Amino acid sequence: MPIIQTAIEDVMPRLKAYLARAGYRSALKDVQGEAMAVARDVYEEALALAEPLAAVSDYRAGELDSVMLPEKLRGRASYSAMLFSLGSRIDAAIEGYFGRGEPLRAFFMDSWGSEAVESLARNVDGRLRAERGSGTIRFAPGYGGFDVRHNGAWLWLASRGAEGIEKSISVDAGTGIIIPRKSIICMIGWDTLED
Amino acid sequence: MSARDEFRLSLKSRTLILDGGYGATFFDQGLGGVPAELLNLEHPEAVERLQREYVDAGADILLANTFCGNRPKLEENSLEDKIREIHASAVKIARRASAHVKRRVLVFGDMTSTGRLPRPAGSGSFRDCLAAYREQAEILLEAGCDGLIIETMTDIKELKAAMIAVREVSGDIPLIAHMAFDLHGTTLTGASVEVFAAVAGDLDADVLGMNCLVGPAGMLPNLRRLASATDLPLCAAPNAGDPVFDGRRTTYEAGASEFSLYAEEFIEAGASIIGGCCGTKPEHIRAVAAMLKGVAPAGLRERKPAPRQRLTSRTSFFDLGGSFCVIGERINPTGKKRLRDSMRASDWSVMLDEVASQGREGANVLDVNFGVEKFFTEESVADAVIAIEGATSLPLSLDIQSIGLLERALEEYPGRALINSSACDDESLSKKLPLLKKYGGVMMLLAMDKDIPESAAGRFSVVKKALARAEAIGLSRDRFIVDPLAMSVGAGCDHRVTLGTLGMCEEAGLSTALGVSNLSHGMPNRSGINAAFLSRAVDGGLSAAILNSGDSVVMETLYGALLLKTGKLEDRLSEETALDPLVEALLSGRSKTVSAMVDEKLASGMPPIEASQDFLGSAMEKVGALYESKKIFLPHILFAAETAFPIFDRLNGMMEGKTASRGKVLLATVEGDIHDIGKNIVATVLRAGGFEVIDAGKNVSSDEILRQAKERAPDIIGLSAMMTTTVGRVSDVAAALAGELINIPVICGGASMNDELAGLFGVRYAADSNEALALCRRIVEG
Numbered sequence: 009m010p011i012i013q014t015a016i017e018d019v020m021p022r023l024k025a026y027l028a029r030a031g032y033r034s035a036l037k038d039v040q041g042e043a044m045a046v047a048r049d050v051y052e053e054a055l056a057l058a059e060p061l062a063a064v065s066d067y068r069a070g071e072l073d074s075v076m077l078p079e080k081l082r083g084r085a086s087y088s089a090m091l092f093s094l095g096s097r098i099d100a101a102i103e104g105y106f107g108r109g110e111p112l113r114a115f116f117m118d119s120w121g122s123e124a125v126e127s128l129a130r131n132v133d134g135r136l137r138a139e140r141g142s143g144t145i146r147f148a149p150g151y152g153g154f155d156v157r158h159n160g161a162w163l164w165l166a167s168r169g170a171e172g173i174e175k176s177i178s179v180d181a182g183t184g185i186i187i188p189r190k191s192i193i194c195m196i197g198w199d200t201l202e203d
Numbered sequence: 204m205s206a207r208d209e210f211r212l213s214l215k216s217r218t219l220i221l222d223g224g225y226g227a228t229f230f231d232q233g234l235g236g237v238p239a240e241l242l243n244l245e246h247p248e249a250v251e252r253l254q255r256e257y258v259d260a261g262a263d264i265l266l267a268n269t270f271c272g273n274r275p276k277l278e279e280n281s282l283e284d285k286i287r288e289i290h291a292s293a294v295k296i297a298r299r300a301s302a303h304v305k306r307r308v309l310v311f312g313d314m315t316s317t318g319r320l321p322r323p324a325g326s327g328s329f330r331d332c333l334a335a336y337r338e339q340a341e342i343l344l345e346a347g348c349d350g351l352i353i354e355t356m357t358d359i360k361e362l363k364a365a366m367i368a369v370r371e372v373s374g375d376i377p378l379i380a381h382m383a384f385d386l387h388g389t390t391l392t393g394a395s396v397e398v399f400a401a402v403a404g405d406l407d408a409d410v411l412g413m414n415c416l417v418g419p420a421g422m423l424p425n426l427r428r429l430a431s432a433t434d435l436p437l438c439a440a441p442n443a444g445d446p447v448f449d450g451r452r453t454t455y456e457a458g459a460s461e462f463s464l465y466a467e468e469f470i471e472a473g474a475s476i477i478g479g480c481c482g483t484k485p486e487h488i489r490a491v492a493a494m495l496k497g498v499a500p501a502g503l504r505e506r507k508p509a510p511r512q513r514l515t516s517r518t519s520f521f522d523l524g525g526s527f528c529v530i531g532e533r534i535n536p537t538g539k540k541r542l543r544d545s546m547r548a549s550d551w552s553v554m555l556d557e558v559a560s561q562g563r564e565g566a567n568v569l570d571v572n573f574g575v576e577k578f579f580t581e582e583s584v585a586d587a588v589i590a591i592e593g594a595t596s597l598p599l600s601l602d603i604q605s606i607g608l609l610e611r612a613l614e615e616y617p618g619r620a621l622i623n624s625s626a627c628d629d630e631s632l633s634k635k636l637p638l639l640k641k642y643g644g645v646m647m648l649l650a651m652d653k654d655i656p657e658s659a660a661g662r663f664s665v666v667k668k669a670l671a672r673a674e675a676i677g678l679s680r681d682r683f684i685v686d687p688l689a690m691s692v693g694a695g696c697d698h699r700v701t702l703g704t705l706g707m708c709e710e711a712g713l714s715t716a717l718g719v720s721n722l723s724h725g726m727p728n729r730s731g732i733n734a735a736f737l738s739r740a741v742d743g744g745l746s747a748a749i750l751n752s753g754d755s756v757v758m759e760t761l762y763g764a765l766l767l768k769t770g771k772l773e774d775r776l777s778e779e780t781a782l783d784p785l786v787e788a789l790l791s792g793r794s795k796t797v798s799a800m801v802d803e804k805l806a807s808g809m810p811p812i813e814a815s816q817d818f819l820g821s822a823m824e825k826v827g828a829l830y831e832s833k834k835i836f837l838p839h840i841l842f843a844a845e846t847a848f849p850i851f852d853r854l855n856g857m858m859e860g861k862t863a864s865r866g867k868v869l870l871a872t873v874e875g876d877i878h879d880i881g882k883n884i885v886a887t888v889l890r891a892g893g894f895e896v897i898d899a900g901k902n903v904s905s906d907e908i909l910r911q912a913k914e915r916a917p918d919i920i921g922l923s924a925m926m927t928t929t930v931g932r933v934s935d936v937a938a939a940l941a942g943e944l945i946n947i948p949v950i951c952g953g954a955s956m957n958d959e960l961a962g963l964f965g966v967r968y969a970a971d972s973n974e975a976l977a978l979c980r981r982i983v984e985g
Contacts, residue, residue: 016459017490017493020494022494022498023467023494024467024471030837030838031836031837031838032838043838043839048464052460106883109848109849110845111841111845111883112838112842115884150926155927156927156928180875184928185875185878185926187877189877189878
């Protein structure tokens with residue numbers, strides 16, 4: 009099964025990273041008073057709303073057409089297709105806050121989501137590397153000239169065998185946009201074959 | 204390298220995780236009725252299980268289950284006969300609990316209050332506390348602890364006893380000292396964070412910190428205060444917020460995730476060790492450990508040097524070398540029959556009148572002198588110190604020459620005293636320096652050996668020798684203040700030698716104090732002479748003077764001399780206080796205050812449109828300007844906007860259709876793109892900057908943007924495109940507008956957009972909401 013068990017700590021970004029994403033470039037002590045209280049409150053609310061999902065599927069090099077791979081990742085022995093998502097409730101909360109005229113909460117929630125999904129990806133990535141040894145950087149469509157519309161194919165690769173994922177995660181074929189928004193589709197190339 | 208050096212070194216390069224609470228877990232396991240220390244003997248498996256969970260959660264330091272293991276505490280449960288067994292077992296259990304991991308887990312012996320606080324906070328004695336802690340520390344060391352922690356202390360004097368006891372037992376064992384502070388940074392018996400730092404900082408601890416009481420949110424400001432008051436490494440171990448008892452069991456309000464959210468801030472504030480106290484469980488510690496992965500340890504960061512010459516009472520402090528220090532001289536029975544007789548009879552009433560009056564007159568520190576000391580016993584000196592402590596919050600200068608009496612006064616005094624004084628001869632230093640080292644404080648060094656050198660250079664030379672001797676036993680120069688010796692001009696002494704010595708000390712960066720009244724001894728018009736001399740000494744760099752604060756000639760002259768020296772006629776307004784109060788209220792989200800300020804304007808006859816434009820609008824423009832100049836961050840402006848918008852709406856409702864704005868901006872996220880967060884942020888920032896914003900939404904087609912442009916006639920069109928696959932739509936919109944000969948400036952932004960691409964599309968680029976606001980302003984201002 010490609011679904012990876014995750015812990016709550018996996019989606020807990022560092023406070024500083026979260027606040028830096030929200031635009032605070034200084035020391036945490038400078039984020040004072042009510043704004044910090046809102047930031048914390050949103051952190052907790054977002055953590056409760058998040059429905060973290062991590063899926064990883066492994067492929068031997070020969071199973072993937074080279075056009076499916078960004079140039080930087082070609083020539084490896086095996087590949088992991090990876091999907092990370094926080095689910096749709098975060099998106100709904102962000103929209104809800106904007107709609108209710110609470111842009112600060114919306115903004116903090118958005119910042120948290122971006123950091124949290126990255127935190128999820130980073131933690132799973134770290135565990136895989138600890139098991140499998142050396143590999144490429146984690147690479148997502150949309151970067152390094154690799155068309156963002158590859159998201160669709162890699163979503164399929166990442167979630168193959170995991171029933172029902174397509175009901176909760178989708179990619180717009182025309183734009184490569186992933187829904188829910190706080191999701192990452194990416195890949196790693198490995199120097200060895202996964203048993 | 205000693206274990207203590209190793210521990211200190213590790214704090215420079217890593218953050219250590221301390222374990223969390225024990226009681227709540229034992230209670231959950233149905234062991235709440237058993238004294239926690241007895242579990243070490245009767246249910247060792249329960250203690251081991253919990254400690255093992257802490258180790259698995261990431262704890263680097265386990266506290267042996269000996270918290271209430273001192274003899275007075277054990278006596279409450281008639282367990283005092285088992286004191287050795289309990290401690291030995293506790294340490295063994297903790298060792299077993301960490302045996303399954305490869306990394307080194309330290310086991311610290313845990314100590315806390317005896318429950319019998321020394322006078323005046325309780326009815327116990329300092330020496331009884333000292334004996335109880337000495338016994339516990341000895342037993343813990345025999346049991347093989349790696350270090351000791353003294354925690355949840357509420358009385359600074361009891362803490363002092365505990366720390367001195369530990370160091371009497373061992374100078375090599377790592378020692379962490381904690382107090383428990385309330386939300387105001389004060390302990391139950393009145394010591395502030397700063398007092399704790401100053402007092403405990405002298406008592407040879409490796410780490411200072413705080414635990415329990417106020418939860419992580421409440422502890423953070425206290426920890427920041429501690430960080431600015433000491434240079435020692437810090438430890439923070441908050442409880443999990445307030446306990447909530449539902450009639451059956453106690454739970455705590457902060458869950459693991461909320462608790463861990465503060466960990467990074469604790470590190471940034473300076474904590475090298477983080478753990479938990481009441482209500483925290485292994486999941487809290489696990490979350491903290493996870494949150495701190497990859498966070499640079501506090502030991503690698505530079506901290507601002509803490510004040511070195513802080514004198515304190517139990518509750519307040521005075522920094523020598525900061526402002527000039529007036530040391531009131533009148534608690535001295537020499538030549539004062541009424542005071543002398545009452546003090547010798549241990550009637551402190553006359554003395555306490557002097558305490559109160561000197562405080563009112565402007566003294567910062569009170570000198571305590573017993574005159575002919577043979578009439579006083581150690582107990583009467585102890586009583587006097589306790590009586591004075593209860594009557595004033597001013598720090599004391601202990602002007603006591605008998606070593607026995609001085610030591611007793613230092614035992615009883617809860618603050619960081621000025622020890623007044625020691626000559627620089629071998630005999631005096633050999634007796635008094637050890638007291639300074641053991642009890643802490645700042646010592647006044649008289650610029651004399653057995654005799655008083657006649658020249659300034661001679662006096663300065665003996666001071667230098669004394670300082671070198673002190674440094675050799677670990678007492679830094681900032682633990683001393685030099686008295687260059689003012690002597691009677693009536694006896695032919697040359698005051699210029701005093702001033703010369705003062706100048707040399709000043710040049711060497713040493714603080715100085717003078718007994719000013721000595722100069723005029725036996726002279727007429729003493730006030731005038733004292734005042735004239737003091738004025739010259741102040742100009743020469745004097746830091747403190749022991750004087751009669753009730754002498755108005757001297758005090759007025761002192762204030763005049765200080766004014767002329769410092770040139771400070773008034774305090775400059777800080778940037779914060781100079782901030783427009785409305786702007787300040789907006790930035791801090793105080794909507795009621797903002798609303799009240801606007802209502803006040805309306806009540807004074809200001810029309811709503813002016814209240815909107817010239818008052819609230821003007822303040823929001825200032826907020827926008829602060830953001831543009833990067834003096835505040837994006838969340839600040841969003842917060843201010845959220846605060847202001849409902850009030851703008853209320854004012855608009857009073858204006859009968861009239862509105863005012865800098866200009867109108869039509870915003871949209873282009874077709875195919877659903878990423879509207881950036882666009883929404885820009886909308887808020889533009890509104891906050893005084894623009895009217897028409898938000899067309901996300902995934903908006905070129906045709907729809909064109910239609911709205913024609914219908915609403917905006918001054919600017921702002922487009923957002925996040926994806927490489929949607930960014931081309933910006934070009935489509937620009938082309939559609941050009942095709943209809945609509946000449947409205949288009950600005951754009953989004954992750955996939957850049958300046959070059961915008962140029963290709965014939966539009967203008969703003970990298971973020973800050974730039975968008977600035978760009979819109981430039982466009983409307985032409």
